Amino acid sequence: MIKVYKSNETGQFSEQEIIEKGCWINLIDPSESEIQYVSEKLGIETDYLRDPLDEEEKARIEKEDGNVLIIVDIPIMNNEDGTSTFDTIPLGMIIIGDNYFVTVCLRENPIISEFAGNRIKGFFTFKKTRFILQLLYRIAVYYLRYLKQINRKTDQIERQLHKSMKNQELFTLLNLEKSLVYFSTSLRSNDVVMEKLLRMKLLKMYPEDEEIMEEAIIENKQAIEMAHIYSSILSGMMDAFASVISNNLNMVMKFLTSVTIVLSIPTMVASFFGMNVKLPFGFDPANPYAFMFIIAITLGSTALAVLLLAKRKMF
Numbered sequence: 001m002i003k004v005y006k007s008n009e010t011g012q013f014s015e016q017e018i019i020e021k022g023c024w025i026n027l028i029d030p031s032e033s034e035i036q037y038v039s040e041k042l043g044i045e046t047d048y049l050r051d052p053l054d055e056e057e058k059a060r061i062e063k064e065d066g067n068v069l070i071i072v073d074i075p076i077m078n079n080e081d082g083t084s085t086f087d088t089i090p091l092g093m094i095i096i097g098d099n100y101f102v103t104v105c106l107r108e109n110p111i112i113s114e115f116a117g118n119r120i121k122g123f124f125t126f127k128k129t130r131f132i133l134q135l136l137y138r139i140a141v142y143y144l145r146y147l148k149q150i151n152r153k154t155d156q157i158e159r160q161l162h163k164s165m166k167n168q169e170l171f172t173l174l175n176l177e178k179s180l181v182y183f184s185t186s187l188r189s190n191d192v193v194m195e196k197l198l199r200m201k202l203l204k205m206y207p208e209d210e211e212i213m214e215e216a217i218i219e220n221k222q223a224i225e226m227a228h229i230y231s232s233i234l235s236g237m238m239d240a241f242a243s244v245i246s247n248n249l250n251m252v253m254k255f256l257t258s259v260t261i262v263l264s265i266p267t268m269v270a271s272f273f274g275m276n277v278k279l280p281f282g283f284d285p286a287n288p289y290a291f292m293f294i295i296a297i298t299l300g301s302t303a304l305a306v307l308l309l310a311k312r313k314m315f
Contacts, residue, residue: 001027001028001029001030001034002025002026002027002030002034002037002038003015003025003026003028003116004016004017004018004019004023004024004025004026005023005024005026005116005125006020006022006023006024006125006126007118007123007124007125007126011124013118013123013125015116019038019041019042019100021099021100022099022100022125022126023100023101023125024100024101024102024103024115024125024131025038025042025100025101025102025103026102026103026112026116027049027102027103027104027105028105028106028107028108028112029053029105029106029107030049030053030104035049035050038102042096042100042102043096044067044094044096048062048067048069048092048094049092049094049102049104051069051071051090051092052071052090052091052092052104052105052106053090053104053106054090055089055090055106057071057090058071058189059071059072059073059090059186059189059190059192059193060193061193061196061197066097067094067095067096067097068094068095068203069092069093069094070092070093070094070132070193070197071090071091071092071093071193072090072091072093072136072139072189072190072193073088073089073090073091073185073186073187073189073190074088074089074090074091074105074109074111074139074142074186075087075088075139075142075143075146075183075186076088076089076107076109077146077149083172083175084149084153085175085179086146086149086150086176086179086182086183087179087182088182088183088185088186089105089106089107089109090105090106091103091104091105091109091111091112091135091139092104092105093131093132093135095128095129095132095203098128101125101128101131103135110142111135111138111139111142114138115131115134115135115138120134120138122134128203129203129204129205129209130208130209130212132197132203133205133209133212133213133216134212136190136194136213136216136220137212137215137216137219139190139216139220140190140216140219140220140222140223141219143183143187143219143220143223143227144219144222144223144226146183147180147183147223147226147227147230150176150179150180150230151230153172153176154173154176154230154233154234154237157169157172157173158237158241169241170238170241173234173237173238173241174238176234177231177234177235177238180227180230180231180234181231183223183227184224184227184228184231187220187223187224187227188224190220191217191220191221191224194213194216194217194220195217197213198210198213198214198217254314255314257314258309258314261305261309262302262305262306262309265298265301265302265305266298266302269294269297269298269301270294270298
């Protein structure tokens with residue numbers, strides 16, 4: 001899918017049909033024909049457009065013939081069967097001379113949607129350096145936002161695990177831990193890219209731009225630290241709650257065993273006195289008190305068993 005946007009000097013922003021100077025070309029999971037069209041129209045290598053579509057592509061910067069390619073990893077949230085999972089995918093940003101700006105991504109995401117919906121202050125399609133820095137800042141903000149969601153989800157699962165005997169919560173924690181690993185790896189790669197942008201002066205920056213860049217780097221470093229802390233907490237929780245689930249199961253088994261012992265006593269008494277044996281203490285089976293005597297023995301034996309098991313904290 002190709003979408004072209006352009007804003008003018010007064011800040012008016014609109015989607016248009018043709019590609020012209022100062023516009024932003026947004027490619028979302030483009031087809032081969034769309035890649036060829038943009039490549040021929042803008043005079044750039046198709047590799048610049050294909051590389052960000054590789055899920056395993058690493059964050060990096062390339063500059064050739066006045067064109068700059070910047071690939072960073074962005075966070076995404078997936079909803080499968082009502083369960084939220086988190087992952088990262090590459091986002092390519094290409095500056096083509098002084099005329100065009102291109103973004104390439106595998107799928108639609110809220111970061112690009114914010115810009116396409118013109119919900120970012122001070123956003124102009126023809127201010128390419130500013131556009132890149134604003135994108136980097138929003139990416140760092142979304143990492144922090146998703147990390148907070150992961151932390152809240154972890155707290156919810158923690159409350160459930162106190163009384164859980166199933167493995168589902170542990171599987172959910174495992175998915176969250178994987179998400180944190182992806183986040184940590186991607187954030188460190190993005191940090192290298194941003195530091196390189198700031199250090200090597202690949203883009204012409206004004207004082208305002210440098211301020212945005214520094215804010216993006218600070219937000220990204222904060223996200224790295226948060227991902228590391230949450231990952232450590234989550235790893236410890238998984239080890240602890242694996243033992244908790246096992247212990248909860250042992251407690252249930254202990255309780256059921258105690259109940260089985262208690263219920264077996266009346267069964268045993270009924271079996272003994274139901275085999276045409278003589279009653280003790282000279283009771284006649286025809287005596288109306290014989291049945292009450294057997295009941296009393298049963299209740300007494302059961303009460304004694306319950307008392308002994310309770311003292312051993314089997315209930």
